[in-house]
Amino acid sequence: MRRLGSVQQKIPCVFLTEVKEEPSRKRDGQSFQVVATETVNPLALEASIDSALVTEKLDGTCCYVTLYQGEPYLWARLDRKPNKQAEKRFKRHQRAQQSCEDFTWNVEEDFKSVPESWTPAHGVKHHNGRPMPDEHGHTPGWVPVEKSNKQYCWHASVVDYEARAALVLRPCSGDENVLEITAVPLADLQDQTLELIGTNVNANPYKLGNKKQPVHCLVPHGSIEVRKPPPVDFQQLLCWFQESLEGQVEGIVWHCSDGTLIKVHRHHLGLKWPDGDPCLSNRPVVVRVEEHTNGLFPSFSILHGRSFSRLQDVQLEP
Template identity: 60%
Template sequence: MRRLGSVQQKIPCVFLTEVREEPSRKRDCQHFQIVATENVNPLALESNIDCALATEKLDGTCCYVTTYNGFTWNVEDDFKSVPDSWISAHRVQHENGHPVPDEHGHIPGWVPVENTNKQYCWHASVVNYEEGLALVLRPHPEDEDLLEIVSVPLSELMEQTLELIGTNVNGNPYGLGSKKHPVHVLAPHGILRVRNAPPVEYQQLYSWFQESHEGRVEGIVWHCNDGTLIKVHRHHLGLKWPTADTFLNSRPIVVHVDGARYNSEALTDPPKNLFSILSSLNGQHFNSIQGIQFEH
């Protein structure tokens, strides 16, 4: 069975960083912050970042689609306990059958998203396991400037990682939905290309985030040809996030969620799930994802 899993993914910063003992610009309860120096991370240079694909970093939570087979793992006593269904993320090294922590002491991994677990209810809202579908945000295949929300077979997302964004994720910096009508979608990593990306140089990146229309994003993730991912956050450069008007919300969007599968639910008042609600908007265009309006 194809399942959706959730985890926090660790990606190195494009610049070498240092810790400062002052309140974080990203987390209210964190009394220190990680800031970038002007020195490019050697890992980025080794991975030839100048030839990498620059993409928008979305502010959400990382997910992974794979076949769920009930894999069981026993972590050593000196690490945080994990659910029996936990599986390690790709690139985690193993020794003698046990996962090895990275240089920061982390062992990233995935846990399956279950419909019955309230902790993952918003993850579950974007997946219809009976139909094998997921709600995905991506550029329209015929117009890169136009976004679309579309129902995609989970089989097409196998072994991919995606970002869950929406009403109840990370303070909803994109203003999606409302308390009455929460909206969540999955965006495949690397799908939102940064056109005319700035060179990997501190001052030029700082100016791009400050002055460019396309720079009103949480950050950039570079996808290097050797498979390495490198990132930079606005807050690494001492800049505020979220911005008043994010770049994501400047892009028009169309809904392509076929209502045929959900007619029985679409007739209820209110509809039972997000698939049913969006199917009632099938084919409609909006000025932005924030501007999607529901009749119910």
């Protein structure tokens, strides 16, 4: 089993899904949506999901730490996607068949170009040396986050390559009820995936920082445990998301003992997100970013040792 929480591929839903011809609650402009049925996915049962570790699914953008030019580096998620014409053909097939299966891609002509440094994610299938798309037509992959690339400026704000460290939000080792924002050596995050969350990511559901003083950090996947998870049952999960304070999350991920990851998203169950104050926003947090001679994360080092009753209360000084 890979290190807990490593997210390389699209994670399957805990329930079998179906396509409905109604506007998507998740993607603006999408005329259909994928919803869960009440039938548990056989993949989940085969992976012994009832004994899995359950963690919060975070709403940000996926990142990966691995080597680049011989040094531990932060990589941003970049899926190779179909061009417009191929996407239209695929959607017509999906509507007609009510399924993504049995669609044939032209790997050489149907996809947008990607940077030369792009590398496919672990587990991507290859044919004749070429990476192949998944059932949704995407080929998951990564590009290194370089300081000169403005497209990834918020990724770059949470990493210091001179100090070889990243700004991480995680549970405190002594008290898992409390979170900490701290600088972690990139080498300690090697081969791990993380979620970038913050002011300028996905409309900032966690209410971090503000436009003048943005706050961003990386959260290791699998680190925010759901302590009293609901059973794997459609109605009980629906009730948990609607009525439990701990259920104020985008979704949950089951980490099975054989390495299989299974998820459910609020949108799968026909629920809004965000809906009220997210659970993570209200967790207490302490800042532990000591001042370094290299100027490592100076805005956070000013707050070193300070505690906040809620994550959303962390404000950087102007």
